[in-house]
Amino acid sequence: MxxxxxxxxxxxxxxxxxxxxxxxxxxxxxAQAEASVDTLASTTDLTVGNASxxxxxxxxxxxxTASRSGKQMIYRLTDERxxxxxxxxxxxxxxxxxxxxxxxxxxxxxxxxxxxxxxxxRRELLAKLQGGQVALLDVRPEEEYAxxxxxxxxxxxxxxxxxxxxxxxxxxxxxxYCRGPYCALSHEAxxxxxxxxxxxxxxxxxxxxxxxxxxxxxx
Amino acid sequence: MxxxxxxxxxxxxxxxxxxxxxxxxxxxxxAQAEASVDTLASTTDLTVGNASxxxxxxxxxxxxTASRSGKQMIYRLTDERxxxxxxxxxxxxxxxxxxxxxxxxxxxxxxxxxxxxxxxxRRELLAKLQGGQVALLDVRPEEEYAxxxxxxxxxxxxxxxxxxxxxxxxxxxxxxYCRGPYCALSHEAxxxxxxxxxxxxxxxxxxxxxxxxxxxxxx
DNA sequence: CTATCATTCAATGAAACGATAGAATGATGG
DNA sequence: CCATCATTCTATCGTTTCATTGAATGATAG
Numbered sequence: 414m415x416x417x418x419x420x421x422x423x424x425x426x427x428x429x430x431x432x433x434x435x436x437x438x439x440x441x442x443x444a445q446a447e448a449s450v451d452t453l454a455s456t457t458d459l460t461v462g463n464a465s466x467x468x469x470x471x472x473x474x475x476x477x478t479a480s481r482s483g484k485q486m487i488y489r490l491t492d493e494r495x496x497x498x499x500x501x502x503x504x505x506x507x508x509x510x511x512x513x514x515x516x517x518x519x520x521x522x523x524x525x526x527x528x529x530x531x532x533x534x535r536r537e538l539l540a541k542l543q544g545g546q547v548a549l550l551d552v553r554p555e556e557e558y559a560x561x562x563x564x565x566x567x568x569x570x571x572x573x574x575x576x577x578x579x580x581x582x583x584x585x586x587x588x589x590y591c592r593g594p595y596c597a598l599s600h601e602a603x604x605x606x607x608x609x610x611x612x613x614x615x616x617x618x619x620x621x622x623x624x625x626x627x628x629x630x631x632x
Numbered sequence: 633m634x635x636x637x638x639x640x641x642x643x644x645x646x647x648x649x650x651x652x653x654x655x656x657x658x659x660x661x662x663a664q665a666e667a668s669v670d671t672l673a674s675t676t677d678l679t680v681g682n683a684s685x686x687x688x689x690x691x692x693x694x695x696x697t698a699s700r701s702g703k704q705m706i707y708r709l710t711d712e713r714x715x716x717x718x719x720x721x722x723x724x725x726x727x728x729x730x731x732x733x734x735x736x737x738x739x740x741x742x743x744x745x746x747x748x749x750x751x752x753x754r755r756e757l758l759a760k761l762q763g764g765q766v767a768l769l770d771v772r773p774e775e776e777y778a779x780x781x782x783x784x785x786x787x788x789x790x791x792x793x794x795x796x797x798x799x800x801x802x803x804x805x806x807x808x809y810c811r812g813p814y815c816a817l818s819h820e821a822x823x824x825x826x827x828x829x830x831x832x833x834x835x836x837x838x839x840x841x842x843x844x845x846x847x848x849x850x851x
Numbered sequence: 852c853t854a855t856c857a858t859t860c861a862a863t864g865a866a867a868c869g870a871t872a873g874a875a876t877g878a879t880g881g
Numbered sequence: 882c883c884a885t886c887a888t889t890c891t892a893t894c895g896t897t898t899c900a901t902t903g904a905a906t907g908a909t910a911g
Binding site for chain 2: 417418419420421422423424425426427428429431432433434435436437438441474475476491492494495497498499501502503504505506508509510511512513516517520595596597
């Protein structure tokens with residue numbers, strides 16, 4: 414006979430797979446684009462061996478799948494909803510853990526010093542895009558942009574921001590986005606563009622959340 | 633400087649709190665109604681000491697709060713969204729873990745043998761309630777019903793089902809619900825009522841999901 | 852078919868987790 | 882203020898998790 418407890422124990426298995434900072438980092442990275450072990454290891458500052466082990470655990474929990482492509486093993490998220498799950502986890506943590514608030518506060522401290530332009534919510538962004546008076550700026554690395562991005566977004570990786578300013582319209586408000594709420598790239602971009610006199614704000618989410626919400630994406 | 637990794641580590645802390653079957657059981661119980669350590673321990677088959685420890689962990693993770701009422705410590709969920717979080721965790725687990733499917737399959741095996749009436753979805757239930765030709769049956773214990781229930785639901789705890797049949801209308805279809813998708817109470821009720829000749833089906837979710845979705849509840 | 856590259860496996864030690872038992876704390880009722 | 886009840890704290894032991902190391906496997910290019 415199946416007891417309810419067996420089911421809960423199995424659910425706990427999945428939750429436990431989410432219960433490690435490095436694994437969450439791997440999942441966030443995978444939410445941008447599928448990637449090889451090697452790539453994942455270097456973008457998350459793990460040794461290859463260690464990354465591989467964590468990926469196995471995620472695989473056992475059904476959160477990622479792997480397939481071989483030549484010498485490389487390509488990992489990807491099994492399910493779009495994993496992004497939603499992490500988003501909800503984030504919301505619950507932010508509203509109920511003081512520690513979390515402290516850390517997020519610090520991440521946003523720069524912005525506040527700068528003149529406190531609040532981040533643009535998804536709803537607000539949709540309205541602005543409808544109106545057509547904003548330009549979307551994707552400051553992620555080129556490969557992540559290539560794997561998928563918001564419609565009509567202009568890609569300028571942060572490192573080349575100043576060098577490629579000519580791609581940005583001067584007459585529109587600019588909305589910058591990157592990997593997600595905790596990603597520093599768009600914060601940085603907004604600061605730098607603001608100093609250069611652009612009207613610029615940050616999208617409070619990132620590409621993965623947009624996609625997981627079922628909104629249209631481009632390649 | 634706050635690194636993104638600090639934030640992920642803190643998130644992982646919350647996920648880890650969900651990563652234990654007993655703690656998930658405690659949370660599910662708390663989703664029904666607030667309760668004392670003693671009550672929680674006995675409904676989840678834990679010793680009081682052990683339950684207390686798990687509750688502390690949930691508290692550290694910001695998932696529950698406690699307040700003293702006389703000699704007793706009353707625990708409650710901090711946030712309605714925790715129910716949503718567990719629901720999403722369940723969905724992800726069910727679609728991506730074979731083991732999960734196996735266990736759920738077994739739980740539903742009885743129903744299938746019985747003539748396979750599929751469970752009623754939330755959307756379907758809302759439509760049926762609109763129409764007015766169904767009666768809602770809440771088969772949870774009286775205290776949980778008292779703490780909150782679906783509008784117009786009739787409470788008959790499973791143990792008294794046969795004794796209190798006169799409360800059920802014979803001319804309407806009956807929709808039974810209980811604590812949630814994995815709760816056995818409504819399965820059992822449906823089987824027994826079906827044998828007695830009632831037109832009866834099961835709501836696929838439970839009270840906590842209904843409430844967390846922002847739908848109206850009664851006391 | 853061998854050298855190389857990408858990844859996984861296996862073994863180790865340190866740290867964290869989980870259950871238990873028994874002592875300690877806090878509130879209440881006489 | 883003492884006895885009782887509900888809960889928490891402390892200490893212990895066995896188990897699991899995590900990072901590291903180095904060896905093993907699998908695929909490819911010459």
